[in-house]
Amino acid sequence: MSAAEESALLLNIQLSAESSADTSELSELVVAAGLIVVGEILSKRTAPDSKFYVGKGKAEEVALFVKENDVQLVICSKDLSPVQQRNLEKLVCCTVIDRTGLILDIFAQRARSFEGKLQVELAQLEHLSSRLVRGWSHLERQKGGIGLRGPGETQLETDRRLIGGRIKQIKSRLNKVKKQRFQNGQSRKKALLSTVALVGYTNAGKSTLFNKLTGNSVYCADQLFATLDTTIGSLVINGENPILLSDTVGFVKSLPHNLVEAFAATLDETREAKLLLHIIDASDPARTERIEQVNDVLQSIGASEVPVIEVYNKIDKVSDCVPHVDYKSDLKVQRVWISAEREIGLDLLLDAISEQVNDEKVAERVTIKWESGGKLRAMLYEWGAVTNETLGSEGEWVLEIVLSKTRWQIFTSNEDYSDCVSVEGRNSSNSHPAFY
16 A cells, blocks of 8 residues: 555644644644545543553554554654654554654655755654664564674664664765855855745745745645755845845744754755745734744744744735735834735835845946946946936946945946046035945
């Protein structure tokens, strides 16, 4: 039976400290994994049981359901210890996985790039390495010591050594990827390219927005973790320097720590970004909780200090909600309300990005000699900086320009600048640039 046909029983556990069991997300994760849900059992406990996590009676109820319905897989909503997982599997006589194992399986299905596959394999091996204890109980087992080692213990040690070696190899490759990302980041800084990263809870609409803004065709679907690999596209606003827009992996509640560690190289894009667009599903009734969970992940990866604009997406699914912008007390943009799929409010978002990312402007009137300044004039037009042009009495070009401070510095540092350009600020009689 293929993974798409595999039947699963959901074991939802609600601890007394929790107001309710979050069953909807586990169900969505199961659907995203391509499984068929044949039943659901809820267990309420004050604290986890050391043997099964659930009580013995509930564990036996699970075993009976599995036997009567020919279930191939039991999925637990909480993370199980290796001992709890092994005990449950022995009792119910089928495979048991926890929430982390389910997420790892989804990631393994969705990874497409070489880097993404390495990251998923690393997370899977680290998760598996703690679950090898007594994995070969059918083999002879004896106490340790010279001359007393049974073949079962030898097999475990061999397997651990193989897994450890593979983990070391993957980490070495990912370190190379991290160095390459750092070098690419340095090159972008030299080229005056700013990175804006899309972050947010999974299925909030990040990839849809990415496609609308960049014209790319990243895969989109109404499911958790529809896309996994990070994609970077170019975005130009008002003729300014191109902005690199980065579509990152979506977050979920209590994102497994080993996944965060494995995707450290990818998440560096988030930490090094000049601006984060926190995409929020405006129609999600649990959006406040989702925002807190994303902020927790940003804190854990060291990205909490990067400026953030909250983008409330899917307003077409919210009654009486129109595209608008909310401002902070210092008049900086705090929230933008849009619908990426319907392309509603995208102009407001682009203006907010431009205001946050692009440098302060320089307004100047420059005179360029026609004999030797053609390249400089072409450069200003290529940047979209020219607002007006007239001819002087001797055929020279008189240009009124508006451009970023950074590009003004590039323009004035050109080797031909001093020989063929004279400057007169628009709002003054001296040659100092007028900033605004």
